[in-house]
Amino acid sequence: MKILILGGDGYLGWPQALHFSTQGHDVFIVDSLMRRDFDAQNNFDSLIPLQPLEQRVGAWKEKTGRKINFAIGDTRDYPLLSKVMWDFQPEAIVHFAEQRTAPYSMIDREHAVFTMDNNVIGTLNVLYAIKDSCPESHLVKLGTMGEYGTPNIDIEEGFIEVTHKGRKDRLPYPKAPSSFYHLSKVHDSHNIMFACKVWGLRATDLNQGVVYGIETRQTSMDPRLATRFDYDQIYGTVLNRFCAEAVIGYPLTVYGRGGQTRGYINIQDTMSCVDLAVTHPAPCGEYRVFNQFTETFSVGQLALIAKACGEKLGLNVRIEHLDNPRVESEGHYYRAANTSLLKLGLQPHLLEDTVLVSIMKKAMEFSGRIDKNLLAPSVNWRRTKNSLSA
Numbered sequence: 132m133k134i135l136i137l138g139g140d141g142y143l144g145w146p147q148a149l150h151f152s153t154q155g156h157d158v159f160i161v162d163s164l165m166r167r168d169f170d171a172q173n174n175f176d177s178l179i180p181l182q183p184l185e186q187r188v189g190a191w192k193e194k195t196g197r198k199i200n201f202a203i204g205d206t207r208d209y210p211l212l213s214k215v216m217w218d219f220q221p222e223a224i225v226h227f228a229e230q231r232t233a234p235y236s237m238i239d240r241e242h243a244v245f246t247m248d249n250n251v252i253g254t255l256n257v258l259y260a261i262k263d264s265c266p267e268s269h270l271v272k273l274g275t276m277g278e279y280g281t282p283n284i285d286i287e288e289g290f291i292e293v294t295h296k297g298r299k300d301r302l303p304y305p306k307a308p309s310s311f312y313h314l315s316k317v318h319d320s321h322n323i324m325f326a327c328k329v330w331g332l333r334a335t336d337l338n339q340g341v342v343y344g345i346e347t348r349q350t351s352m353d354p355r356l357a358t359r360f361d362y363d364q365i366y367g368t369v370l371n372r373f374c375a376e377a378v379i380g381y382p383l384t385v386y387g388r389g390g391q392t393r394g395y396i397n398i399q400d401t402m403s404c405v406d407l408a409v410t411h412p413a414p415c416g417e418y419r420v421f422n423q424f425t426e427t428f429s430v431g432q433l434a435l436i437a438k439a440c441g442e443k444l445g446l447n448v449r450i451e452h453l454d455n456p457r458v459e460s461e462g463h464y465y466r467a468a469n470t471s472l473l474k475l476g477l478q479p480h481l482l483e484d485t486v487l488v489s490i491m492k493k494a495m496e497f498s499g500r501i502d503k504n505l506l507a508p509s510v511n512w513r514r515t516k517n518s519l520s521a
């Protein structure tokens with residue numbers, strides 16, 4: 132298949148490009164490099180050193196003989212985006228290309244506006260470019276479990292049967308996100324569903340949980356193929372952060388009581404889920420939603436698991452409960468459906484000691500690169516003035 136990967140230089144997009152290339156698909160990447168620019172401007176960096184995109188694709192060609200083409204460009208640049216789609220004529224478009232963190236979106240007005248503009252307008256452009264250049268192609272869009280929030284009822288996959296005053300309907304599941312970033316995903320979902328209805332496009336919205344892990348079969352083939360390992364307070368997801376904290380003896384940063392429960396997924400399963408969505412496309416005119424996570428944990432549980440694992444490696448791991456910088460429930464009901472991808476054949480890699488040990492060993496290998504100043508959270512959701520240093 133011809134597969135266009137938007138955001139193909141990122142944590143998930145890069146290994147996904149390698150995954151599809153391995154299978155013989157023709158892969159084309161578009162990325163604005165906004166993520167690398169953020170690091171350069173703010174003295175942040177991936178724990179594992181990253182090669183520039185050009186060197187990465189060169190290393191891939193050298194190792195495997197497979198070519199991945201790419202263009203540096205922004206989804207908000209409509210002429211560029213529509214030209215790429217028109218020329219390449221993708222059968223599937225996998226859309227990772229968004230500003231992807233909640234803390235970034237809550238820094239201040241500028242960062243909230245950037246998040247909305249980059250994500251919502253970028254995705255609207257993607258929809259128009261598909262309609263105008265390749266209306267039969269299948270959009271696989273990365274959404275988030277955080278669109279639903281933490282309701283006191285079971286979470287379904289995108290839609291819910293509602294009975295109201297004696298009448299029934301199947302309606303979009305109510306959304307209760309907890310940051311401007313998560314809200315941008317909700318707005319995307321509405322726009323995508325609408326485009327499928329009015330233009331007959333086809334799309335799969337993958338409402339993914341928090342991802343952990345840093346290696347896939349392809350990225351571990353050569354150090355030049357590594358994907359990013361974010362451990363900082365803005366881009367680091369919680370379990371990857373706990374691993375980095377554990378190896379340098381920094382107390383694990385549990386926000387508040389630690390009862391916040393979320394769906395989690397191993398990066399290797401992200402690869403498989405996106406693959407399953409691409410190879411089992413939605414029919415024309417359909418907007419469907421798959422919940423993409425394999426297990427649920429509270430933050431407190433994850434800290435205990437990371438502590439036990441670190442101790443097996445001889446590390447002295449402490450857990451600290453910090454005042455929660457976010458406004459979120461710290462003890463709540465959480466039960467979410469995730470059967471669609473399992474039915475398509477997903478075989479989950481569950482969180483086991485071996486997975487955590489391998490993340491921690493990687494963090495140990497590069498522990499000299501950990502900047503402690505990037506660990507403490509400095510972005511508060513409330514009416515405070517935020518900056519990037521704690």
Ligand code: NAD
Nearest residue numbers: 138140141142143163164165166205206228231273339342
């Ligand atoms: P990432 O920041 O590492 O990668 C995103 C990539 O997209 C970056 O390389 C960035 O430069 C690029 N990009 C951003 N805006 C762009 C634009 N307007 N035009 C072109 N390129 C642009 O993030 P990631 O962790 O790989 O996440 C990828 C997607 O998956 C995001 O949409 C995110 O919301 C979603 N997601 C991630 C997680 C997670 O835990 N990492 C969980 C659920 C959903």
Ligand code: USQ
Nearest residue numbers: 231232233275276277339340341368369384385386391430
């Ligand atoms: N948390 C801590 N300590 C930390 C970091 C986080 O207790 O050091 C807590 C947060 O308060 C939150 C939970 O851990 O309750 C998850 O936080 P996170 O930063 O790992 O994840 P989140 O902000 O939800 O965002 C991440 C990705 C985002 C994706 C989302 C999936 O950055 O792209 O959309 O996970 S979900 O959570 O399902 O919405």
